[in-house]
Amino acid sequence: MSLWTLPIIGKLNAAYAAALALIVIQVSIGILYKAAQSGGNYAFSASSSVTISEFLKLLLSTYFFYREWLQRRQNSTHQTLSVEEMRRDSMEEKGLCEDGSEETSEGSKRSESAVDARYWTLSNPRSDVGSFVQACRDELPTEIRYGFAQLALFYVLINNTVFLLYRLADPGTIQLIKSGTTLITALVMIFALKTNIVRGQWLAIILQVCGIVTTQYRPGGAAYPLSTYLILLFQTTISAISSVYNQNLCKSVDKSLHVMNMTLYGSGMCLNLMLHFVIRLIEWDEPGFFTGYGSWGACMVILSNVFIGLAMTAVYKYADAIIKCFATAISTGVLLYVSPILFNVTLSFLVLPGTLVVFIAAWLYAEATPPRSSSKIPDSPVRRQQRRSLLMGFLSEYSAQGRYRRAGLSLATCLTVFIIACLNSANSNKSSGNTDKAPPASGDHGGDLITIDSPFKNSLAFVRWNSHIAERIPIIKSSYSPFFYTMHISMPSLSNALAEVTQNITWDTWEDAFTIYHSVRDTMSQLLEDPNTQDIDGIMYFHFDAWVEPLQFADMDRNKIWFLDGPEPKFECMKTVDRYGNWWGWGANHHELALQGVRIASHMQKSKYIIDPDEFCIGWSDIYFIPRRYFRDYIALSDILYAVPVFHELAIPTIIHIIDKTYQSHPTRSIIEPLGDCWGSCCATNPLAEDIMWRRCGHKMDFLNENVTKVHFERLAANSLILGKQVGNMGV
Structure with missing residues (x-):
């Protein structure tokens, strides 16, 4: 059959229809798992979400089998009545009654009434719960039920780790790596089940792997x-x-697919429920069972899990595991296209040819599939014992067919819970709401040597001047450029020409010093939209007369916001200015504008952010760092406060406070990293040379005092020379 004679969707056989449904659902899941996140985390428990999904799938499977059970009884009714009617007709032809005597007309009527009564009884069976439960129990052999219980443990691992993966990576990458199961699955089928993979299928698998590698480059x-x-x-x-x-398991017995699903989903529901309570005991910040399901994203994740479970079981029943893997590969190609649009992921120029290769490989595999044999080789005890030995080895006695299967299931359950608990614990403080390039480490360790890298090598330096002092630009750019991905110069009247464009990624001409945060907002927006700046992981903002020694920030958590915690004004949130102290801005009623902005934000963004409409913040705002993962939040809140407008030493602290309250996992786990060791304040002047040498940051330097400023710039020049160099690892 050629490519052009493939049947249309309405005529696809069960295998291709199931695979097509699987593709649609996998693409939806890839998008929903990211959309359901809030600040790189889920507001709901992963184990509770899976438990609810398994429960809903159990209900669906039970309903489907109930209908099948009724149909079976209906068919049995018709068969019984057919035999009864044939027997009665034969008796009537002979003119005999049931006991062999001659039948009278009255007896004939009684016979017809008896048949009608029997028909009513059989065609309307009493659907009692006991009979249905017994039918469920009798449908599958005991070893198959244990097999599905063990299979449920695999899916407990898969379904819970997938939530972790979507926190750590983007959907396209996840689906791309998972597509590699085609090769692994083929190897398992060969060595475990003695499945014959023909040469054409091997070529398709190799071609698919090459296509995946091409798209990932x-x-x-x-x-x-x-x-x-x-x-x-x-x-x-x-x-x-x-x-x-x-x-x-699905093909080992010719039994109802719905009962297989009931066994699998019932086991999965119980195991995930137990896992949830165990994690709640280990992780104090694990959400409650019904916590976090007020959003549509959380509910859609549950529904998508329901549908993908049914689709996968249909694939395994009517096709095979490798077709399932190719369906995953096709959905990967789709997600690789939508990820750059929805999640700001850089799209490689080789994605198009690589994805095309994946599609061709999927078609070649389908063409190379040999026809299924109608005869079934008996599964003798000798062959079954050989397969068990190959699959389980010395653990065969603890398998679903072994003598100690209950003990084996218990041990496997404990091991599964332990693995998931360890993964959750190890990654409890990690988040990847940002799907861009992961933050770089300060050094790449190799044996006894470490390579010195700037912690800001993927960050943008936003340097602000409140007045036009262009002669300071060269020394600032030449000194800081080696440590940053790129630099942005913000200075009034920077461009002498009256151009339509007053800002781009590397410069702006913002005039109002009181609302400079909105220029930062514009730069963030451009970084998110420009496909060439997707590697930039954050913005480090500082005034030109501040000093920042980049290498001394290597130990900071780059997933957090860094903000000054110093005097004048001290970072603090309040509802009234009475207890704060005498700050000049109170006399200018800046706090009233801040309160107005917060109330507007609370009204407009109530569903997205945690905002106290009566609370605003103040703080020293001359140096701070915003990770890329919070750019969109900064942009949304900045737009509201700028419209009032709110003074920058009230607006910026209020913005990061709202972001902190919204995304912190617990009040004791703030996403703000305080910079408490920076010298000075908003208005302090004349630091000593010793202050600059002993402090990694501060504000503000007097550029007219060259004996002090040269200490800072000479240190930057010396440190830039060791970037990329390998030095001895002293165990620090």
Whole structure:
């Protein structure tokens, strides 16, 4: 059959229809899992979400089997009545009654009434719960039920780690790596089930792997830490094994698919419920069972899990595990296209040809599939014992067919809970709401040497002048450029020409010093929109007369906001100015404008942010760092406060306070990293040379005092020379 004679959707056989449904659902899940996040985290418990999904799938499967059970009884009714009617007709032809005597007309009527009564009884069976439950129990052999319980453990691992993966990486990358299960699945099927993979299928698998590698290629190294790829590899391997195991279970007996689903989902519901309570005991900040389901994203995640479970089971029943893997590969291609649009992921120029190769490989696999044999080779005890030995080895006695299957299931359950608890604990403080390149480490360790890198090598330096002093630009740019990805110069009247464009990524001409935060907002917006700046992970804002020594910020958490915690004005949030002290801005009624802005934000963004409409903040705002993951939040809140307008030393602290309250996992786990060791304040002057040498940051330097400023710039020049150099690791 050629490519052009493929049947249309309405005529697809069950295998292709199930695979098509799987593709649609996987693409939807990739988008929903990211959309349901808030600040890189989920407001609901992953284990409770999976438990609810398994419960809903159990209800659906139970309903489907109930209908099948009624149909079976209906068919049995018609067969019984047919035999009864044939027997009665034969008796009537002979003119005999049931006991062999001659039948009278009155007896004939009684016979017809008896048949009608029997028909009513059989065609309207009493659908009692006991009979239905017994039918469920009798449908599957005991070893198959234990097999599905063990399979449920695999899906507990898969379904819970997928939430972690969507926090750590973007949907396209996740689906891309998971597509590698085609090769792993084929190997498992060969060695475990003795499945014959023909040469054409092997060529399709190799071609698909090449296509995946092509789409993943991106100059500049890996996009995520090694730990993220290890978790992806672990989940991929578990997924491959479970795919083969699921296929083998579904095809080992010719029984109802719905009862198989009931067994799998019922086991999964119980296991995930137990897992939820265990994690709640270990992790104090784990959300409650019904916490966080007020948003549409959380509910859609549950529904998508319901549909993908049904689609996957249909694939395993009517197709095979490798077709499921190719369906995953196709959905990967779709997600690779939508991820740059929805999640600001850089799209490699090789995605188009690589994805095309993946599609061609999927078609070649379908063409190379040999026809299914109608004869079934008996599964003798000898062959079954050989397969068990190959799959389980010395643990065969603890498998679903073994003598100690209950003990094996208990041990496997404990191991599964332990693995998930360890993964959650190890990554409890990590978040990847930002789908861009992961924050770089301050040094790449290699043996006893470390490479010195700037912690800001992927960050933009936003340097602000409140007045036009262009002669200071060269020394600032030449001194700081080696440490930053790029620099942005903000200075009034920077451009002498009256151009329509007053700002781009590297400069702006913002005039109002009181609302400079809105110029920062514009730069953030441009960084998000420009496909060439997707590697920039944050903005470091500071005044030109402040000093910042970049290498001394290597130990800071780059997933957090950094903000000054110093005097004049001290960072504090309040509802009244009575207890704060004498700040000049109170006399100018800046606090009233701040309160007005907060109330407007509370009204407009109530569903998205946690905002106290009567609370505003104040703080020293000459140096701060905003990670890329909070750019959109900064933009949204800045637009509201700028419209009032709110003074920058009230607006910026209020913005980051709202972001902190919204995304912190607990009141004791703030996302703000205080900069408490910076010298000076908003208006302090004349630091000593010793102050600059002993403090990594401060404000403000007097550029007319060259004996002091040269200390800072000479230190920057010396430190820039060691960037990229390897030095001895002293264990620090």
